[in-house]
Amino acid sequence: MQNMKIGIVCFPTYGGSGAVATELGIELASLGHKVHFISYELPFRLQHFHENIFFHEVNVSDYPLFEYPPYESVLASKIVDVAIYEELDLLHVHYAIPHASVAWMAQQILLSKKIRLPYITTLHGTDITLVGRDRSFEPIIRFSLNKSNAITTVSESLKRETLEAFKIDNKIHVIPNFIDTREYDRKHTRCIKSSLGIPNVPVLVHISNFRKVKRIDDVIKIFLHVRKEIPCKIILAGDGPERAMAEAMARNSEYRKDIIFLGHVPNPKELLCMADIFLLPSQTESFGLSALEALSMGVPVISSNRGGLPELNLHGKTGFLHKPGEVEQMAESVLYILNNKNTLQKFRDNARKQALKFDKNKIIPLYITLYKEIISQNKSKK
Numbered sequence: 001m002q003n004m005k006i007g008i009v010c011f012p013t014y015g016g017s018g019a020v021a022t023e024l025g026i027e028l029a030s031l032g033h034k035v036h037f038i039s040y041e042l043p044f045r046l047q048h049f050h051e052n053i054f055f056h057e058v059n060v061s062d063y064p065l066f067e068y069p070p071y072e073s074v075l076a077s078k079i080v081d082v083a084i085y086e087e088l089d090l091l092h093v094h095y096a097i098p099h100a101s102v103a104w105m106a107q108q109i110l111l112s113k114k115i116r117l118p119y120i121t122t123l124h125g126t127d128i129t130l131v132g133r134d135r136s137f138e139p140i141i142r143f144s145l146n147k148s149n150a151i152t153t154v155s156e157s158l159k160r161e162t163l164e165a166f167k168i169d170n171k172i173h174v175i176p177n178f179i180d181t182r183e184y185d186r187k188h189t190r191c192i193k194s195s196l197g198i199p200n201v202p203v204l205v206h207i208s209n210f211r212k213v214k215r216i217d218d219v220i221k222i223f224l225h226v227r228k229e230i231p232c233k234i235i236l237a238g239d240g241p242e243r244a245m246a247e248a249m250a251r252n253s254e255y256r257k258d259i260i261f262l263g264h265v266p267n268p269k270e271l272l273c274m275a276d277i278f279l280l281p282s283q284t285e286s287f288g289l290s291a292l293e294a295l296s297m298g299v300p301v302i303s304s305n306r307g308g309l310p311e312l313n314l315h316g317k318t319g320f321l322h323k324p325g326e327v328e329q330m331a332e333s334v335l336y337i338l339n340n341k342n343t344l345q346k347f348r349d350n351a352r353k354q355a356l357k358f359d360k361n362k363i364i365p366l367y368i369t370l371y372k373e374i375i376s377q378n379k380s381k382k
Helices: 016-030 071-085 099-111 135-147 156-165 215-230 243-251 271-274 289-296 327-340 340-359 360-380
Strands: 005-009 034-039 055-056 091-095 119-123 150-153 170-174 203-208 231-237 259-263 277-280 300-305 319-322
Touching: 005 071, 005 099, 016 034, 016 055, 016 091, 016 119, 016 360, 034 071, 034 289, 055 071, 071 099, 091 099, 091 360, 099 119, 099 135, 119 360, 150 156, 150 360, 156 170, 203 215, 203 271, 203 289, 215 231, 215 243, 215 277, 215 327, 259 289, 271 289, 277 289, 277 327, 289 300, 289 340, 300 327, 319 327, 327 340, 340 360
Parallel strands: 005 034, 005 091, 034 055, 091 119, 119 150, 150 170, 203 231, 203 277, 231 259, 277 300, 300 319
Antiparallel strands: none
């Protein structure tokens, strides 16, 4: 099969789904496929020119009759336009709401023009675990997923949750998130703690979008428990609704000078290079892309045991798993690793070895195989 023309619809903002969708497109383009991103803004990881990558902006105008701009209708129209004039072979939408339902709408419009465009829906987590459990969204999510030509999830855990939450007749393929382990390699990254004014003490790191599900208050509490026992620092990267609360906690602490907030970090590898421990005590994580990035940099992960994290973070080998809210136990696990250099190095080695299982060269071919299968099925129906 010749090189494919693929449309990718994703949210452009900071977060795992946007990062994975963008990196997937970049990798596909590097293999010679033409990739067309369709979104209301340039994806945050698509800041440089890439051969074979094209961006189509969805412009939403203000309509005097509507309280809220009709984004879904405008997005569907843009997908139709791109599909016709760029002759797309396949549409890959990331996130069920609203992208899967919009993809179906665009597909029906194209059928009226005698154009068959299959679409694949990738579920990343929040669309199912949070939004999906709002019963008002259930009919449209179930319908658009069942109408998808294929469904993928980023973990076995998310697959189970999807099947439990919705009556899905379609087969669900599990294709985990991936990473370029050559890029996320501690050996090849410039790592200078002094650039942030950090002395030679252990550094804990947390990276997220600071939503409530990330349990940012627990991140601070874990650090404070550890800091009482040993000198150390913590760096929190990212931004979101819980940041103000976290900053207030930090400012009211006697160790406030040891707590550093950086805001958004477009490329976290130089930050992770400084890390000795990565904290991810989330209420749930469908995969945990930031944890994978940490593991690839040889950073042990202390996380909750919910969602897809046990599939990624191996208890007692690459880090430790605890129930959400077990702050003291998580702090004890941090201290167990940090109090012995040999133990820390063992966990570092195991972390890197585990991350290699999720290297892009092992995961991207799974998507390509699925793409070709769906395109072939679509052509046979013509």
